[in-house]
Amino acid sequence: MKGFVNINKPSGMTSSDVVVKVRGILKRASGAKQKTGHLGTLDPLAIGVLPIAVGNATRLFDYMQEKTKVYIATFKFGETTDTLDRGGIVTCVGGKTVSVSDIESVLPSLVGEIDQIPPQYSAKSIGGRRAYDIAREGGVAELKPKTVNIRSIEIIGAPDSQIVIHNEKREMEQNEFAFRIVCGSGTYIRAIARDMAALLNTVGYMTSLCRVQSGDFLIENSVDLKEFESEPLKYLMSIDTALKEYETLTLDAIDGEKVLNGVPIRCEKAYEDRFTVSIEGQIVGIGEIKDGYMRIKTRL
DSSP, X not given: OOEEEEEEEOTXXXXXXXXXXXXXXXXXXXXXXXXXXXXXXXXXXXXXXXXXXXXXXXXXXXXXXXXXXXXXXXXXXXXXXXXXXXXXXXXXXXXXXXXXXXXXXXXXXXXXEEEEOOOSSSOOEETXXXXXXXXXXXXXXXOOOEEEEEEEEEEEEOTTOEEEETTEEEEOOTTEEEEEEEEOTTOOHHHHHHHXXXXXXXXXXXXXXXXXXXXXXXXXXXXXHHHXXXXXXXXXXXXXXXXXXXXXXXXXXXXXXXXXXXXXXXXXXXXXSOEEEEETXXXXXXXXXXXXXXXXXXXX
């Protein structure tokens, strides 16, 4: 069994909790233990797209990390919490009221390749310990900035307005704004709330987060855990679902047998980057070419 399940993660569960749940469902459905893993963590309070890889699809983790992510997030300004989200303890109240024009004036500084410091309550490893463990003990982790790619931030909701987040209506509170954020992997949305507030000379935190896209996985094509449990095999997507953008090299049975046995074969065609290798219509791996010879880099 191999492929992907596009789970719509509920609030209150960790990404690891969802993986364990999916693994158990697939084991009961197939009668055998299945290897599973998620393709990008969502915070426990967040909802939305959480792709789960099954079987050999877990070998595509590094490739999936390069995919674009899209989020709908709400930030509240004028107060903040220790975790930079609504699940934390309020640590500061009384900052200024901001406007749409205020926010628009600082957005250019937050878009592009920027250095972002992860939140204190994050899973970053510091000397073999998680940053959130240090924070829970009252300590301060020394977190280094990491370059992330934020492609765009768009204001889609302001105070006293109503927005729809995955079919649910939400009223914006005072000093609360909604954003559509397009970014690369490794970006902390909570940190954007913190840094945006700092540029506005106030404080802020993330009040909600919904991932609506992770690469080729969209929220409109996702399934909640209850639906998945009722018909798990129905929602198992083929392994090539996440490989649509790659060119494909199709081999006949003879050359296919060679590469599957680790024998490089001559390849005259030039590829810009990675490509999939198909043998008689079935994708078997990610290929690479060196010195005119092709081999399978990642076996699927």
